[in-house]
Amino acid sequence: MNVDVVVAGAGTAGLVAAVRAAQGGAKVLVLAKGAGATHLSPVTLDVLGYAPERVESPLAALPGFIAEHPDHPYAKTGADAIAEAVSWFRDTLGEDYRYVGDLERNLMLPSAAGAVRPSALVPATMAGGDLHDGAPICVVGLRPMKDFHAALLADNLARQGHDARAVMLDLDVERVDVNALGIARMFDRPEARSLVAAQLAVRLKPGERVCFPAVLGLRDAMGVWRDLEHSLARPVFEVPTLPPSVPGLRVDALLVAALRRAGGRIIVGSEVVGAEPAGDGVTVRAGAAAREVVHRAEWLVLATGGFAEGAITLGSDWRARETLLDLPLAHMPEAGEPRFVPEYFDDQPMARVGVAVDSGLRPIGPDGARVHERVLVAGASIGGAVPWKEHSGEGISVTTGHHAAGRLLGAATSAKAAV
Amino acid sequence: MTVHEDNVLLDLVRGSLDHCVKCTICETHCPYSNVTSLFPGPKYVGPQAERFRTGEPVSPDASVDYCSSCGICTRVCPQGVHIAEINTRAKARLAESEGIPLRNQLLGRPDVLGALGTPVAPLANWSLRSKPVRALAQKLLDVHKDAALPHFSGRTFRRWAKRHVSPPGATKEVVLFHGCGTNYYEPELGEKVVEILEHNGFRVTIPKQGCCGLPLQSNGIFPAARSYVRRLAKRLAPHARRGVPIVGPPTSCTLMLKREAREILGLEDNPDVRVVSEHTYDITEFLLDLHDRGELRTDFKPVEETVAYHAPCQQQGHNIGKPALDLFALIPGLRTVEMQASCCGIAGTYGLKVEKRQISLDVGADLFSQVRAADPSLVACDAETCRWHIEQETGVTNVHPMDILHRAYGL
């Protein structure tokens, strides 16, 4: 295909970049070797949760954080880009899946184990769990769901001074081994929902807000959530847990739909295996059955992920490589130095390894010079962050994806203007 | 007994289980495990159970039989685990250890069934629609009495092909791989495809062919599947070696040649299979490539229809997107609604089986309701077993995308 932009990778960063670019008029093709990590993510828009102490206000903490971490993706894009991206993200999902919160103050939400987890913006279906609010919580366990332990959650919240207790409900499901997705589909059905609500209502105390695992519907989460709040006459919120992430599936579906509406395309199962500069753009080679397909584009956005996705690998020779373009990596320990330390919770030397980029998100070499003119990097591929510790994963993905799209749209505009 | 082909690509297929990080993405997308607990899911049956399969003579898990081999899992896996391929190989070992029911032997050989039914087509067609006959077939063979079975044409496409000569003046050549479905049940489709290709300046060579072995493979009958595909490849290989593209409408069969024969059956080392695989194209893929090069004739007349397009799992397995949609976009007046369902549920011969019929209906339910909601005059779908199944369950006429193009060309 001949397109304006090829985005390699269909995770949050890739889809955000693709949607923004397509909305901006670019012809976009997303190529991914598989489904994106959005499927696994709690999709709470975590901008900055720990630095390393818990962050109360990302807005207040960011300038200091960026100053301390000049190689962090946030330092490359600047703090303003974060606000713009977050705003765009919220507007794009709109009322289909309304995100609440802002950068001024992190919401404090319970994790599925009962820790207190800071997030800047979260879906409305989760926001009711903010622990700044002192209302007592009834955590609802759903038998036979094995990926959510209400009693443990409540116990740990209680030990932190929150008023929380747990109840167990037996779901009327045929299967004895059913995952979050199966239960979410059940919640999509009004009859099943009302049964749950009826069973639960008699066990709730006045003034309690109700905490479910994140299974409140797949197709129409907002509708299901509102319906439950209505039947229970109490605030209801859901807590994300182990994959499959139902909220992640919702967001993925909405972003893909937005991409299609804007005229973009996506092929899941076609991995970008190589790209070469070609004139004013790039030729991109992608895998297909029995052969490679060649696409021509003006821009390639590399949003293939980091080590977790296999986009950056560490070989048995202890050397790391970015597998698509062999881009120079930042923060790699020297040869012979330890890659990991034996204490799990300590800072691991490999934690920040990722592609080195400039403020335009273009890949650069050790000397700072750009190595590709028409390649932009977004998401977990970028080095300098430890997102699972900082609680900055979705923030980085959304910000860098949005920023990358902005760069290439801006370049297109100025190219047009120049002509 | 280990056969050499079982060990070819051992690294690539069985070894790929090492890439599994248990992320659950495959089971999220598996249409079958989502509707039945008889199939524990691709992650379980593929990379997880494979660690427990150690070559014991009796296969430890019979539940692999409920894998449809639709291939969606491999396609969505972000880590590169060849899940469907692992599953299908496990099915073969199960078949070896438990034996193969007569039903599967029959359903696995559409060429044999086609050859048997064609000379007595009216009787065969009547039988297949006769309730008592179908009830008996269910009782004796476990083929569900309500499952959509094809309609014998009474003539074969091969017969037409033998008499057919492309008009002179063609500068380019293409080989048509038509498949059993076209040969015995839908010869008109084959004729239309030939005419479309000739309209675009191709001389169409239709060599002696045969069945690609996919239904045998899906039923775990690997030795027979291998000999089928070796024979087919031997006949097509000389053309491939001349650099002639091999093109066909049956999207499952072209995928079989492109990839599955190599990876699942392990025929990677067979030079005929390799060269054929490298030269095989799905017909919509081929025509869109022509269009990208500016070589496709676009003299389409308006076709005032609403068509719902469903890309079957195996078409998606080509990893080329949905070329049919781009071709439809060139046809004036045609309103296309893209179906967003992953599988219609028939999965070749899977949904014909009595123990799997309900599963196939549950899997296809989402697609059927999308079709009804779109209220189309036609459904377009690239695989024949899917077409027959969707047509029966929705009542809407199902055609191959080439049918619509043929009409638009006014040929």
Next chain:
Amino acid sequence: MTTLQTEVLVVGGGATGAGIAWDAALRGYDVILVDRADLAEGTSGRFHGLLHSGGRYVVKDPVAAKECIDENVILRRVASAAIEDTGGLFVTTPDDDPAYGDDFLAGCAKAGVPVEEIDVAQALRAEPRLNPGIRRAFTVPDASIDVWQLVWALANGASARGARILPYHRAVALHRDGDAVVGADLRDERTGEEVRVEAGFTINAGGAWAHEIAEMAGIEGVSVVPGKGIMIAMNHRLVNTVVNRCTMPADGDILVPIRTVSVIGTTDIRSAHADDLPVTQEEVDQMLEDGDRLVPGLRSSRALRVWAGVRPLFDDKKGGGSTRDVSRGTALLDHRDRDGVEGFITITGGKLTTYRLMAEEAVDAMVQQLGHDRPCTTKDAPLPGSEDGAYMLAGARLRTRDSHLRTEQLICECELIERSTLEAGMRSRGSRNLDDIRRNLRLGMGPCQGGFCIYRATGILHELDRLDGAEASESLRRFLEERWKGVWPILHGDQLRQARLDDWIFQGILDVEHLPGAPA
């Protein structure tokens, strides 16, 4: 403080100690078996799982080879349920001298190890991942053995005959009454409670820690050199037969398929102390290199975890130098003869394959000292579970699970552990932490290293009232820390991908680092 009385106190619950308990119980003795931790947590639990045919020793140590084959035959009879009949191959790699194969054949004949030289082509057909450059191949009756199955079968067999099995009871003192050892003081490591045991006879089966136990009896000069050996479990069975290099024993020359993994081992490095067994990156890299000679591509295959085992090498003189030359045989010390102390013997050294023989020798020595006439019967007494002589099948868990698809919930997916199995295990062992269960059932020991099952298991433990919230959080954190120790040295390629996903789950989603800590 509780006081228990018994005829025989066995200190050390590895294969040898458990074997002694079984042997003695069969001979009619009342037995108490104690271990400072869970059974088989010492050397036994950390070896590679190879049930030797003896082929490895036929040239270097023919006596050891004969012992191995004799015991191999016996164990296949009495402990079949813990054994996978994998068979073994000795292969001459391009780096090995093919002439050694002749010595090997001759040695096998002499030691009575059944051996057959086969076509290289045949070997490669049976094991397609083998180095295609191998020049000679021999089959022998090696097998793989699941040591927890074995040790618990021994313990259960003994307790069915009245023995008391006390894991987590650390010996803190041995009592002397003049020149006799008459019992011990134990501390229950879980509760802090003290237990006194009055025993007519005490057997020190402390393995690599035997010297510590002997010292408690006031006995000097029992020197056990810890010979550290590392092993790496590869994520899946690269081979289904035990593969050995056909050469003099060297490092990294055995690949053992056991259950769902294949284990490559081992090294032999002198260690200062049996509890201090660091794993270095160099050792790991070397082991993977060595393994690559047997199975090309092993080096870059997914490695699940690495651990160090410790061989107890009895050294009557002094330490220093390569420990491979120290005798591999058993050291049986009758302290009455050696030190003038009655009622106490030490048994150490040896290899797992000969545990039964070691136990027989130890109990024989005790019987002789006591002046009784009670012969050993373990040669022919099948262990619980092995009565029908059927071998363990690697696919057993899968087969069982397949019949439970609609009735049971799967908790640990990688290792196919169902909820009811987990709960039963938790209840019967009185487990209060995840580590016990991990070892016993292999919970969290599959590819995902607990990424998915550990949160589930913690929740279940909490639900069963086995742990309160604080303990649950601690248990979760400790599991992660312990698991990491065995993972970080081999963290590359696919396993690093997994580790990163697990980081996302534990830190990103569950935020375990910020769970409220246990009270001080």
